[in-house]
Amino acid sequence: MNFDFSDDQKQLRDQARKFLAEKCPPKAVRVVLDGKTPYDKELWKGLAEMGFLGVAIPEEFGGAGAGHLELCVIAEEMGRANAPVPFSSTVYLAAEALLIAGSDAQKKKWLPAIASGEAIGTLALFEGKGNPSPKNVKLTAANGVLNGVKKPVADGAIADFAVVAARTGSSGRDSDISLFLVELRAGGVEVKSLTNLDPTRGQAEIAFKDCKAEPLGAAGEGWSILTQVLDRAAVLCAFEQVGGADRALEMGRDYALDRIAFGRPIGSFQAVKHMLADMYVSATLARSNSYYGAWALSTNAAELPEAAAAARISATQAFQHCAKNNIQVHGGMGFTWEFDCHIYYRRANAMALGLGSLSYWEDQLIDRMRKKNAA
Amino acid sequence: MNFDDTPQEAEFRATARAWISANAPKQYEEELRKSSLGRTVLKNADILQVAKAWQKKKADAGWACLHWPKEYGGRGASPIERVIWQQEEGPYGQLSRMFIIGHGMCGPTMMAFAREEHKRRYLPPLASGENVWCQLFSEPAGGSDVAGLRTRAEKDGDDWVINGQKIWTSGAHYSDYGILLTRTDPTVPKHKGLTMFFLDMKSPGVEVRPIKQASGASDFNEVYFTNVRIPDHQRLGEVGDGWNVSLTTLMNERSAIGAAVSTGFPELFEYCSSLILDDGPAIEDRAVRSKLANWAVKASGLKYTSMRAISALSKGERPGPENSIGKLVAGSMIQDVATYALDLQGAAGVVSGENAELAGRFQAMLLRAPGTRVEGGTDEIMRNIIAERVLGLPGDIRVDKDVPFNKIPTKGRN
Structure with a gap:
């Protein structure tokens, strides 16, 4: 092994x-x-x-x-x-969508x-509140023309092209959704930046008005492709989250060793030590789940849907946990703009939502585990 | 990245699998597979006898204590082969529970510190399960603070005379031998006045009293020593070096890699998959699904953490510190899982025993679970270990560290 x-x-x-x-x-x-x-x-x-x-x-x-x-x-x-x-957005979402479904x-x-590095791409899926679901896709595509509004779109304001999820049917099935590829510098596209939790990664609202678009993948296959793209991105994002969690843990550890209060390093108090130990525990669980996701992704294993959901949940929890407790270890200084703690706190919480929220992925994980058990 | 055996590993696995398939006590497989925390009994047999018979059979064929040297009753196998054996032994591994302390802690301590003739005499019957060993460390005054123990050993000619009391000794009531940590010098700081011995549990003056646990069961004991005589040649390590000797023992306790930790999750998932609640199947319920998902990723996280350690073994490397999270995570998780399983049963959850839902599986789990968060290092000690040894944070301030043991305040207790 x-x-x-x-x-x-x-x-x-x-x-x-x-x-x-x-x-x-x-x-x-x-x-x-x-x-x-x-x-x-x-x-x-x-x-x-x-x-x-x-x-x-x-x-x-x-x-x-x-x-x-x-x-x-x-x-x-x-x-x-x-x-x-x-x-x-460019590498995990746009490039993966192209690799899965793009024409030559x-x-x-x-x-x-x-x-x-010449092209920045993104995925335009969400339309306001709600998680990934065919029924939340209202933007329409007819005769190669898109109409509707997507938000939030990660890096939408700087992207050169977007993979757009559009409604091409009304049967109530997944096959109502198709994907399109849109050049965002062309006509019929209106982009507006949105302020967001994590300013180090932009979010935008993109309005498509009679915007010309070419299909990506077969008509009616959009949801099936999207599901694969999101699973891959879930594993890749999990690694970013694991990296962020580890960094937040290190920052907390280093500060606890350095900061003296009551005549001793605060890292010698059990309340602080145990908080950091628990951060290590969640970061370790997340890393191990993510490794399994990486294995499933790299081998295109049948276990990928389940492994991706597990990695997503575990890594999201770990990054949020480590980022918030890193601030707690830092005390008041952790709540200043000057210290970097809030950068990770912002990123952790923004990433927790980007591919669909925790509750969405919890639901997905149980569905996928049931499917596996039934098979 | 792969989960495949190397050719040598595959060959070893096939040999182990074939032997187990031909020799295991299959009549108990189903019961052992269904056992969970707080409930590992066999209906129509004495599990102690079944376990001893299986261990002896394994030993005769060279499958006991795989990682021990052959001359002491082992197989001289590599760490990864030991893990593969555990994987293949599967539910029958439950039968090794009564030997865990002896094989995992007493044996390695004997190997490191006993005289050669003692190793050759005592280790093979320990490996084969003919002798069961226990570990006598904890005391009423020394649990997490083991070095605070008070059991006295005083030199008298070529013997040592032992007086005192131990507690939480697993399996003392069926043990033949034990390793015993004592205080030989109360006038020096606590870590410096300790000495380790091994002894025959049938020695005159040893009295074992089972503890009735909070769960109602009795897995642990109090052991009283009244003028028990131990010959000096049964001393393990130097006089006054008992603390270092005990660290060897404890390190072995915590380095058991690949040993399955129970989390209760597979049991809960199976239960929820068939359970019907007032509003429909439990598994369709959003709240239930959310709980399950959170526990699922903890259980899988532990599983793959263990796989990472096994991979290191497979490559002949030392596993990293990540394995230290297992007991800490699993201990409180199994308690939470049991609590939730009963919550799903509503008022009926209060009924325990054979007539309860699933024959009281989760009720038994709930009542046994508090012990898992204490035994072998409390959650708090485990967090200290992670904080200090993995993250490099300072040790706790120990106000009694440099004080002679007999000058440490006791608030009138001794």
């Missing part, structure tokens, strides 16, 4: 960590946090040069042709650094552009 990343993959992780420590220190994150730029363009360019954007994209489409395990280790480091770039021409057009 080798339920671990290979030495090469671990080396890649170290390489990514080193690169991000240098190119994405907290002060770079803060440039985006303070709204001076919508994302870190230099970093994005650097990630492309390192080959990280296209690590899981096949060589024939301009990528490195490595695989999803390699993408997982990079995702972990992106989360650890709280990288303020449209990595998850679509792949040839967009995947090399993603790998080289």
Whole structure:
């Protein structure tokens, strides 16, 4: 049994960590946090040069042709650094949707552009409140023209193209939904930035008015493709969350060792030690669940739907838990803008919602476990 | 990343599987499979006898204490082979419970500190289950603070004379031997005045009294020592070095990798899958599903944490510290799971025993669960261990660390 990343993959992780420590220190994150730029363009360019954007994209489409395990280790480091770039929307959502359902021409057009950092992509699924569900898709597509409003769309304001979920039927079945690919710089698209919990990753409202769109995948297959995309993204996001959780835990640990109160390091008080121990426990559970997700993703195993839901829940909980208690360990200083604790708190809570909320994934997990037991 | 055996591992697994299939006491398989925390009894047989017979059979064929050297009754197997054996032994592994302390703690301590002739004499019958061993550390005045123990050992000629009381000794009532931590010098700080011995539990002056636990069952004992004589050659380690010796024992307790920890989740999921509530099937209920999902990811998280440790063993590496979370997570989880299973039963949940829902499985679990959060290191001690050894946080401030033991305030108790 080798339920671990290979030495090469671990080396890649170290390489990514080193690169991000240098190119994405907290002060770079803060440039985006303070709204001076919508994302870190230099970093994005650097990630492309390192080959990280296209690590899981096949060589024939301009990528490195490595695989999803390699993408997982990079995702972990992106989360650890709280990288303020449209990595998850472009790489986990848009690129994966293209890989699953894109025509050869679509792949040839967009995947090399993603790998080289020239194109930013995203998924436009949500339309206000609610979780992923065919019945929440109201935006219509008829005769290759879209009408409707999507929000929130992650990185929608900086994206060059979007994969859009649209209603093409009214039977009440999953087959009512089809996917379309839209160039957002073209006509019929109106983009508005939304303020959001995590300013280091933008959110937007996108209105489509008689907007021309090309189909992505077969008509009526949209929901089935989306489900696969969301499962893959759930595993990849879980690695970002695990990276973020670990960083928040480290920050808390380091502060507890450094901060003296009542004449001793606060990390010598059991109330603080035990809080940090519990953070370690959730981070460890999340990492192990995510490893299983990585295995299922990389082997395209039948277990992927269940593994993805478990990784999603566990990693979401761990990142939220570690981020909030990191602030608690820091006390008053943790609640200042100046300290970085709130950056992870914001990211943790934004990520907890991005692919659908916890309660949605809890429901999915039980459905999928039942299906497996029935099979 | 894969879950596949190496060719050597696959070969070992096949050999183990074939032997188990040909030799295991299959008549008890179903009962053992259905056993859960608080309920591991056999209806028509004495589990102690069944367990001893299975252990002896394993030992005769070279399948006992796999990781021990052959000359002491083991197989000289690698750590990963031991894990594979556990996986293949499956429900029959329940029969090893009464040997866990002896095999997991007493044996390794003997191996590290006993004289060669004692190892050759005592270890093989310990491995084969012919002798059962217990561990006599905890005392009324020394639980989490083991080094606060008060049982005295005083030198008298070539013997040591023991007086005092131990508590929470698993299986003392059926044990043949025990390892015993004593205080040999009360005038030095507490960690420095301890000495370890092993002894025959039938020695004159040893009295075992079962403790009736909060669950009503009796798995543990009090053991009283009145002028019990132990020859000096049964001392383990130097006089005054008992604390270090005991750390070897405890390290072995906590390093049991691949040993299944019960969480109660498979039982609860199975129960909810067939349970009908007032508003329909339990498994369709949003609140039930949310609870199940949260426990599901804890159970799977523990499972895959264990797989990570096993992978390290498979590669011949030392597992990381992540395995230390198992007992902490599983202990309170099984308590919560049992509580929730009864909640789903409504007022009927109060009925326990054979006539209750699922023959009282979750009621028994509930009543046994508090013990799991205390035995082998309380939740609080486990959190301290994680905080100190994994995260590198400072140790607790110990006000009695440098004080001679007999000067530590006791509030009149001794």
